[in-house]
């Protein structure tokens with residue numbers, strides 16, 4: 376890692392990120408460096424890192440460069456790599472706007488989960504085309520300690536297990552021990568959502584994220600929850616020919632999810648930049664060598 380590195384801090388429904396602008400992909404973000412940046416006591420603190428790189432400069436994104444100028448190289452707080460981050464991609468778009476790279480309107484962002492279309496609205500909210508959900512067949516179970524719940528396996532580019540519970544407090548302290556789904560269904564680990572009903576097409580959730588622990592929100596998780604809730608309610612837009620919209624409350628705010636008859640899912644929510652600065656070079660040296 377070179378010595379002088381700029382950062383920003385941002386969040387989407389309080390799913391918070393350290394943003395590292397690095398157009399030429401010159402910063403070596405090792406897993407240890409990411410974990411140090413995300414450390415809430417000894418580092419800057421965040422659920423993950425949004426590494427902002429031009430697609431043409433990143434080996435994983437070069438093939439998408441003609442479609443999307445910028446690549447969201449997303450990392451979880453423990454340094455692991457994930458395919459997609461729904462709150463992250465809104466905050467990523469907000470950063471591009473803040474830095475003057477884009478203005479209000481539509482843009483395409485490359486992610487490991489493919490190119491996502493993003494709309495920055497005048498009112499400040501950001502809408503992301505999240506793609507289609509996959510619903511692998513087969514029952515899955517999520518467990519916390521001695522307790523288990525049946526869950527729905529939903530893939531939003533990344534893996535989710537959605538469990539409907541009587542009370543969000545049922546899940547207890549999601550950190551000790553963390554919830555898990557069966558390794559056979561989730562060989563790469565899983566994000567677990569616990570969900571309760573709040574009203575017609577309105578649910579609330581808690582989430583334990585793979586690689587980050589319990590967070591205040593998860594955008595891909597909210598999409599997985601909306602789809603699982605719709606199927607549970609007997610609603611499939613592909614069958615009815617009508618879009619289905621669910622409001623999903625998360626501990627850090629609210630997301631609105633619409634599934635269209637063609638299966639495409641759109642998520643709308645806020646994205647905020649809260650600070651910007653430069654890492655202290657001596658500190659960086661000490662944590663990443």
Ligand SMILES: N[C@@H](CCC[C@H](N)C(=O)O)C(=O)O
Pocket residue numbers: 390451456457458459460461462463533534566584585586587592593594595596
């Ligand atoms: N917070 C994210 C999801 C981030 C990735 C996830 N932890 C994984 O490993 O799949 C979101 O808003 O979608």
